[in-house]
Amino acid sequence: MSDQKIIITLDGWSSCGKSTLAKALAAALGYVFVDSGAMYRAITLFFIRHQVNIADPLAVEKALGSIQLHFVFNPSRGASDIVLNGENVEALIREMAVASRVSEVAALARVRQFAVQQQQRLGKEKGIVMDGRDIGTVVFPQAELKIFMTADKEIRVQRRLKELQATNPAITVDMVRENLEQRDYLDANRTESPLRQATDARVLDNSKLSPSQQFEMALLWAREAIRKANAQ
Numbered sequence: 001m002s003d004q005k006i007i008i009t010l011d012g013w014s015s016c017g018k019s020t021l022a023k024a025l026a027a028a029l030g031y032v033f034v035d036s037g038a039m040y041r042a043i044t045l046f047f048i049r050h051q052v053n054i055a056d057p058l059a060v061e062k063a064l065g066s067i068q069l070h071f072v073f074n075p076s077r078g079a080s081d082i083v084l085n086g087e088n089v090e091a092l093i094r095e096m097a098v099a100s101r102v103s104e105v106a107a108l109a110r111v112r113q114f115a116v117q118q119q120q121r122l123g124k125e126k127g128i129v130m131d132g133r134d135i136g137t138v139v140f141p142q143a144e145l146k147i148f149m150t151a152d153k154e155i156r157v158q159r160r161l162k163e164l165q166a167t168n169p170a171i172t173v174d175m176v177r178e179n180l181e182q183r184d185y186l187d188a189n190r191t192e193s194p195l196r197q198a199t200d201a202r203v204l205d206n207s208k209l210s211p212s213q214q215f216e217m218a219l220l221w222a223r224e225a226i227r228k229a230n231a232q
């Protein structure tokens with residue numbers, strides 16, 4: 001494989017397995033994996049902790065001015081953990097308290113501007129796989145490969161339930177379904193950069209695909225896109 005690197009974007013609904021696939025793809029290609037949702041979650045955690053009134057633009061501005069986000073590679077996960085003002089918050093941002101507030105925070109134009117700027121900086125050198133909701137449409141509209149992931153809602157609910165129950169057995173299927181439906185709705189209906197399938201995205205419906213089948217399919221597309229970029 002020659003050395004022209006590309007940008008791969010992976011957008012789609014909540015709990016479709018975007019991060020798992022993005023991480024595997026990045027590892028196979030020797031690319032950097034960035035979970036853009038972790039950035040919105042870490043910002044939300046900060047807002048919760050500091051009781052930021054999201055209806056007050058000045059309070060939001062002040063809070064963003066106090067937020068420093070970094071990623072640090074965690075060898076045990078084979079992916080990067082997110083660091084908020086020097087504190088590794090990777091585990092905390094996955095909790096329900098953050099999940100139930102993140103869509104409102106991610107809907108704020110100023111928050112998106114703040115996160116998108118950092119995401120674009122991370123992609124400057126290419127060789128990146130980034131997953132999220134607006135990566136192929138807003139963050140990297142020029143990306144060489146855009147994947148849009150989707151799956152049956154009930155399948156997504158079961159996958160998410162299993163993940164959450166590993167750390168919190170009190171979580172019920174109804175709680176997970178309600179949170180997922182609410183996030184789907186807010187993500188797709190917000191004014192700022194709603195979740196949309198880019199017109200040039202390749203669709204990956206993984207309802208009936210095993211992780212390895214999805215991976216093989218995405219890797220094939222990635223190799224094809226890299227070949228094309230190198231031929232130009």
Ligand code: DC
Pocket residue numbers: 014015036037038040041102103106107131132133134135183187
């Ligand atoms: O992918 P995730 O579930 O960790 O994302 C958390 C929330 O952040 C989700 O409700 C949508 C939002 N998000 C977004 O608006 N734009 C992105 N690029 C990534 C996530």
